[in-house]
Amino acid sequence: MKLPKLLLTGVMMCSSTIAADAQSELYPKHFDLEQVTLLDGPMKKAMDLNIEVLLKYDVNRLLTPYVRQAGLAATTDSTSPYFQWLTKHPNFNNWGDASFDLSGHVGGHYLSALALAYAACHDTAKKAQLKERLDYMIGVMKDCQEQFDEHHDGLYGFIGGQPINSDWEALYRGDIQPYKRHGGWVPFYCQHKILAGLRDAYLYGNSETAKEMFRKMADWSVNVIANVSEADMEKVLDTEHGGMNESMMDAYQLFGDKKYLNAAKKYTHKKMLNGMQTLNTAFLDGKHANTQVPKYIGMERIGEANNQSYTTAAENFWKDVATNRTVCIGGNSVNEHFLSEKNSNRYIDQLDGPESCNTNNMLKLSEMMSDHTGDAKYADFYEQAMWNHILSTQDPTTGGYVYFTTLRPQGYRIYSQVNQGMWCCVGTGMENHSKYGHFIYTHDGNKTLYVNLFTPSKLVDKDFVITQETDFPNQSTTTLTVGKSGHYTIAFRHPAWVGKGFSYTVNNKKINHTEAQGKAYYIHITRNWVAGDKISINLPMELRYEECPNLSDYIAFKYGPILLAANTTNGKEKLQNEYGGEGRMDHAPGSMAKSLNLTSAPLLIGDRSKVLERIKKERKKKLSFSIDVSRKGIASYKWNRLTLEPFYAIHHDRYQCYWYQQTPEHYANSSMAKAEALNEALQARTIDFVAPGEQQSEAGHEYSYSMDSSTGEFRTEHYRDARPNGYIQYTLFNKERIAQNLSIMLRFNIADMGRKATLTINGKPIADITIPATAKDCDSNGFFNTEYKIPAEILKDAQQLKVRLTASTTLCPGIYYIRLLKGIRET
Structure with a gap:
């Protein structure tokens, strides 16, 4: 990319490197992303493809909203790099239109994605390209922010992309009405993405310039609501506002000023804080799901600063979502909303299934909960959501991202295309595939190394060096090779899903262990380690079924943590609108896809206690099973036997994750066929x-x-x-x-x-x-x-x-x- 001359000085400032441990300033129990190298496997393949995709995006068009709102595009100086900018770099629709404008939100995500990819990448040439583009973005955004340096009516420190500068000025005066008129544009949601992008450009991209820009924008975030009353603030927070409280906690931890802690509390939606002081499994019913998850991420962070009520709310929220509202892929919600028990049929009926953004945020919350509790159940949740949802949302051919993953039998995915769909799940999708190394290993100072996930990888740290070799989940074993001598503890996870026969050895010597089957926990081994020591772990996987939440007529099959699904078309159908364009709802199967009648899907009619007997493991393939879906005596029924394989491996076809499974009597008396026909x-x-x-x-x-x-x-x-x-x-x-x-x-x-x-x-x-x-x-x-x-x-x-x-x-x-x-x- 050729850099505008005006920006070269700023870019050089951004390029100065800082200590690689910046990430530990916010995530002290995690290793820096640079320290973890993904080895050959599905995660590395997804990361490498995603880096290629990131470099195809038009960075100037992603920057256009900020350039426009800062007034830079209005210059008449033909020597300025911003001269005629809007003509040269027209704004993306940014998931909006004339009446709805989210301009700038994807630009913030993209900044985070570049920083994460830069930190995770170990290809020297690609790393240099990512760094160049990251620094370029920071240089332009710095120019935009400096345009407001003399503005003292609510915009000092501001960077934004929505055409509502006057709304922020009114909010600074304490007037919330203009903001509320644009509430559907979710303005603070968009601002949070920019804050997070600057934070990540510092943490993962090693940019001190981004750190100072983040400080200025955090100050803007404090000041813009300083004159808003607590009662009016609650009205502001009724509108989706992303993780503004989390961003304020980022600033508090980075800079130590309590004004940011106080702002984090002010940006916390008290209705949601108070509503989760006890576990109320109906409280979230009907609420917009991904509006809520970031709020509780922020609450968890505030709770870590010795505010117990915030911790309580976050814990109860996680428990309700993970236990009562999480479906077989590890996601949650339908049509972006949490379902009540009474309308759980929508998990199956509706095409617009779990949203990718929700799972992105639930993984982040799970990491935090794991860090402060040490409870392995959070890693169990993380593992299943990562394999079955996050990994499955990338088109393995184009690298496109998926918004809604439909769970309606015989549904299919709709993928984004580069420089077209600017949906929220494109933004989080850009980030997802560089974060696989973030939670494989964690630590507790220099005394304990935790192995949370079974992924081929290598960790190199001043205290710990370890290589993990595995073909998981294709094989049920993993080997950890120690690369640094010393006296410390290695703790690896015993998953709740592990079957009979679990065992492990140290240097080929079997270690006696009293297993608590069906429970997630860590096994601690403390000793004087010598470079070359090996831990070999056997993790038997067993076939099981899970019922759909509050909808027991439907079940899904898991093998260990892996969701097994069936491809029901195998390339025999040209799918309608498989790739979304720029349209506002092009991401939604409910608007764009063609559904099939539920009664035309493969059904499992019979005794549930015998349903697993229908499934046979295929010897020739690693994770492949056949399932008998036949129904004797039903002439109109076409299904006989299908192949079950990992859901993340099925793309560009209709698939079946959930299966109707009931007795013939139950099915005959059900209203499913009648309702579905109507x-x-x-x-x-x-x-x-x-x-x-x-x-x-x-x-x-x-x-x-x-x-x-x-x-x-x-x-x-x-x-x-x-x-x-x-x-x-x-x-x-x-x-x-x-x-x-x-x-x-x-x-x-x-x-x-x-x-x-x-x-x-x-x-x-x-x-x-x-x-x-x-x-x-x-x-x-x-x-x-x-x-x-x-x-x-x-x-x-x-x-x-x-x-x-x-x-x-x-x-x-x-x-x-x-x-x-x-x-x-x-x-």
Whole structure:
């Protein structure tokens, strides 16, 4: 990359190296990423591919939002590197559009990703390329930050990409209203990504310049809310704000000033802190999942500074998510939200399954919990989520990233493309594949070396040198070779999943051990180690099944920690929209993929106690099994036998992770087939769909609503309503420009009996609506759907339909979803 002359001085400053132990300033029990070398295996392969992908991104376009907001792009000096910048480097859509702008969030992630990749990479040439690009970014961002050096009304120290500078100035004055008007743009969420990027550029990229930039931006973060009351701050924190409390703890640990600790507490959402002082397994129901996880990461960090209530909240949160809400891949949530027990069917029904960002953050929280407790259960969780979710979210061909991993039987993934989709899971995806070495080994000073994960790797530290050789999970053994003599302890993990026959030897001598099967713990060996000593560990893996959370009709199969899944198409189908583009919802299978009827999937009908007998290990392949999915006497059923293999290895095909498994009697009496037939018919008619109250769906449909509009959840479904005379509006897209026989379907609940509103489409009245006391086809929870024909004159050449519900003198009826449908339902 040719550097603009203006930036050369700044880049040279960034390039000065510092002590490689900067990471231990924040993570004192971890080794620096440079000290761990990944050896040949799936993790190294993923990391190497990801580095290639990172270098394909257009760094200037990722920087454009900051250049624009700093005013640098407005220069008329033709000698400036920023002259005509916006023309040369047009802004990415940044996962937004004219009505929704997250500009700058991916740039922050990208800065972190470059720093992590630089630290983890041991290829000299690639390392130099990553460093050059990292320093270039810091140089441009430094110029942007310095533009505000004389600004004393709320922007000193600021770097940002959203076109809302005036909102920050208002917030600095204590006025939260402008910020709230852009709450759907999640402004602090975007700022957190930039803070984290600067932090990582120092910790992993060895940039002192980034450290000072981080300090200035941390000061901005303190100052911008200094005049916001505690009550108003709680309203600000009702909007997704990333890990702002974590960033303030980063600053506190790096610089030692208590103003950052106080800011971390102010940036902590007290509703979520107080709500998790006891383990309440319903508290998280319906909440936007990844909004919450970073909050508790910050709480855990605050708790480490002797604030027990924060630690308690983080521990209870982790336990609830890991124990009650984690599915077979190690992820959680559907449509970005935590499910209640009553709507757990959505793990299977819905296409938009667990979000990658959630798991990225849960791994980070698990590392922290492991560090302060020493409990091996956190490493057990980490291992399964890493292998089954994080590793599986990379396209092994293109290196593209996955947002939602659908768990609906016979679903498939949608991958991002370089310089197109700028989704949040692209941002965390950029980071994920350089972090595999971060938790393989940890330590407790110079006395104990912990081996947390079984991954081929080499650690070189002043106190410990060790090489781990393994083909795990293809083989169930690993060997640790000591490379540094001394008296210390090596502690390796005994996983809860390990089967009968677990054993280990030191220098080929078997060590007696009383095993606690089914429990995760560390085995400690203390001795005078001599270079060349070997520990050989046998970790027998056994086949087992796990039930879907709160949905026992569905099970998944694990072999040790590895999720086994079946490829149900094997390249025989061209998958619809397998690669996402720049579209706002291109990442979502629910919007872009083609689903199949649940009753057409392979079923396991029979006695559950005998289900494992259906599975046979294939001798010729390392981690391959065959499963008998036949059903005798059912002529329409096409399945017979399928291959089970690691889920992370299945790509570019439909797959099955969860299997319907019940007795013939149970299946015959179930409502699954009937419900699925109705749902399939509705999906076939659906052209576009918006889920009010769900952040990403609203943002993808150019939402607009009156300031008094609010969202909530009623009987497990999300809604949006408005006060009298208020309104709710979304744009639905008729991409095929169908000019006749279309309708709008609205979902209401009779609990809103008597509420009135007017429905208009593109400004033309369609219907006056009054919610009745009873309704045709009303379900047991009071929900009903109603359709309204769209007049032909509206559809003429109409690709976009602005659907508005305007309240009369009553509250606006709560709207649960809106669908644009083909055809008119017969009444």
